[in-house]
Amino acid sequence: MPDNSALLIWEKLRPIPSSNDIAEALRCEIHDPLWLLARQWQLGEFKAEDAGMAAFTHVVTTSTPLQRFMGSGQNAASTYKAEEKPINAQTEQLAPSFDLSLRLEAGRMWQKMLINANKGQAWEVFRQNPLLQFKAPSLTYESGSSELSAYSYEPYSQIVVALSNGRMVDGALLYKELQTRKASDFLPQADSVVNETGSKWVQWVNNRIGIAGPQTNTCWDAGRLEYRATISAILPDNTAATLHMPEYNGQNMDSFSWEQAIAQQTLSDGLDASQITIHRNTFIPTPVSFPSMPRARWWEFEDSTLDLSNLQARKTDLGLLLLSEFSLLYSNDWLLTPLTLPVGHLAQVRSMRVTDVFGVQSYINPVPQNENWELFQITSPAVPTPKGWLYLPPVTNHFLQSDTLEEIHFIRDEMANLVWGVEMVVPNGLGEGMDGQSAALRLESWLEKLAGNTTSTPMPDISAPFTYQIGSTVPPHWIPFIPIRPNAANEQIVFRRANMPRFVGDFAPTRIRPRTDILRSVTDEKRHYDIQEEEIPTTGITVKQAWRRARWFDGRTITWLSREKSIGRHLQSSGLQFDQAE
Structure with missing residues (x-):
């Protein structure tokens, strides 16, 4: 039995510092070095390996530069130098359309170059030539007009009216003419200085604006909605090494974006082993x-x-x-x-x-x-x-990007068995983007005003318990892509661009054409636009187009038009229905 009457005593040991300096305690000094040596011996740190540091x-x-470049849409390779342009800019570069701002810029440059060449009188001849002048929009419905959609945008039509009557040369018309003619053909007599100035101006348009050129608008694979490119270099054994970029969405490019491919003769020619x-x-x-x-x-x-x-x-x-x-x-x-x-x-x-x-x-x-x-x-x-x-691509990941010029939402519509290309942002014709739905509705309203003086046959008033509707309509900025099988012997399905009809008053029905360059693409000689089925997932795809600007090694400014593809979250439906009775 425990003795409850026993006296229990507790003792507490408390260290009392002898000074206020804690440096000695922080050093954690050990006064037995043999203990440390014993622990090192136990851990095998004294076992010699006879190795030096x-x-x-x-x-x-060995390094060899990539010298030849060819895009997915090119038939011939071009020379590429990393010190001149980033490889992502070379790959992404697209040929922009001649909008009103580019037409004005090109016309002003033509005026400046002629005046600098002491050809002021020649400039007056070009300015007064009706073939090269801006044309004021006609208030008539012309379904084939390339500027029909832009005329409904009031600032655009106002600027075109102000530029008409020979106030400025249309750079797009002049560029088109100089592809087959000499500049002095517009003058009363031949002039070698004007011809030379015209050649320099065409080269300026190609380089500055990027309207044409062997390296532009060739890497974008419209059927895959991504970029594809091939480059080549010469190896020490005088064989060509070819690298292929199978898919690039316009976002980030790295060394693993490229893989080795079979050498092509068009890329092997002209390689410099020196x-x-x-x-x-x-x-x-x-x-x-x-x-x-x-x-x-x-x-x-x-x-x-x-x-x-x-x-x-x-x-x-x-x-x-x-x-x-x-x-x-x-x-x-x-x-x-x-x-x-x-x-x-x-x-x-x-x-x-x-x-x-x-x-x-x-x-x-x-x-x-x-x-x-x-x-x-x-x-x-x-x-x-x-x-x-190992390939280190010369890319620039730090660049300035403009506001979105074009934006397309590719949406799967399982109920209608279609894919829709919804034009969320469309160009306004002045070098900027605007809301696609507002632009489409404004165009429809403008066309209805043009057709306001026409007479239409009124529908008869038929009293019936049910109303039959052949099909419903969708917003004008929804462009359909229908599934087809191009080859009867192949089960592969593609989505081919189609058109919705437009009915304006008593005018003949026309097709609603896309307003963006992205949807105006073609993939075969018959002017069809086919997108591979696997490229449009259930969640949809977003494709944007914008200008990019960056500085390169030597401080030069590089500007290019680019597209970027990303996964979307577009699950809405168009509401398109057929054979409805209400």
């Missing part, structure tokens, strides 16, 4: 370090901002598993050697030699890779060789 790394690399360069560099390697890295010595305190032991990875998280294994087991066994590679080149490490502090040299051989594991090199699904090359 790396002192120098000698790296020999541009191949061999680089020899010597570096001082440094240990790899990262936050919360495990310390190499057991008594060191580790950073607790990241708990590597708490990583939760599934069996399929291969990247996370590799990262955790490297961080926990091999992090202090790796050295980092920075290597600067020339941008826009194919580069390959030919040899790597490491010299330690004892003067012993070791050669680092490349890790064998196959089609299932390719790290830091271009993928080659179709071509097994050459291996070990």
Whole structure:
């Protein structure tokens, strides 16, 4: 039995600091060095490996620039130099349509070039030529007019009226004429100076505005709603290496966007082998370090901002598993050697030699890779060789972008078995974008005013319990794409652009044409526009068009017209129905 009458006494030990200085306590001094040595011996830190620390790394690399470029819509390759233009600008560049602002800019430049060439009288002849003048809009319904949709926009028609009667030369009309004629053909007699000025002006239009040229509007694959391009370079063994970009949505381009392809003769011609360069560099390697890295010595305190032991990875998280294994087991066994590679080149490490502090040299051989594991090199699904090359595309990811000029929502309509291209933003003809629905309704109202003086036959008043309607209508800015099978022997389905009818008064019915360049694309010689079925998912697709502007290596300003594709969330329905009885 316990003795409840026993006296229990507790003692509390409290350390009393002898001074206010805490530096000695923070040093955590240990007065038994043999204990530390014993712990090091137990952990195997005294086991000699007869290895020295790396002192120098000698790296020999080979680089060859990409010299030839060809888009998906080109038949011939063009010369490409990374120092002249970013590869993403080269790929994305589109040929803009001649809107009113570009027509004015081109006309002013023609005036400026003629006056600078002391040809002021020639400018008066061009200005007074009716063939090159702006035409005031006629208040009649012409279904084939290319400016019909823009006339309903009041600021556009007002500017065109102000420019008519020979006040300014229409740059689009002049550019069209100078494709087949000389500039002095508009003058009473031939003039070599005017002809030379006309050639310079056409070149300025091609370069500045980008209306024409072998590299423009050729990489956009309208049937896939993405960009495709191919580039080539010459290798040290005088063979051509071809890289292909199978799909690029206009957002981010990186080295993995390109893959090796079969060499093409059009891309192999004109490659200069003298541009191949061999680089020899010597570096001082440094240990790899990262936050919360495990310390190499057991008594060191580790950073607790990241708990590597708490990583939760599934069996399929291969990247996370590799990262955790490297961080926990091999992090202090790796050295980092920075290597600067020339941008826009194919580069390959030919040899790597490491010299330690004892003067012993070791050669680092490349890790064998196959089609299932390719790290830091271009993928080659179709071509097994050459291996070990890395491409650093000369891209500019920092650019200014204008407001959206065109925006299309591609929507699947399962009830109507259609795909709709909804023109959310359409060009206003003045170099800007405007709301597509408002523009479509304004055009319909303007056309109804033009047809206001026509007489229409009134519908008879028939009293019936039911009203039969053949089909309902959709907003004018909804362009239909119907599913068809182009080849009877192939089950592949494509969506082909169709047209909704437009009825205006007693005018003959016409087709509602798209107002955007995106939907005015064609994919075959019959002027059809077919989109592959798999490119339009259930959630829809959004395609935008805008101007981009960036600075390049030498400070030059690069401006190009680009498109960007992204996944949409367009689940609305058009409400199109047929054979309705109410």
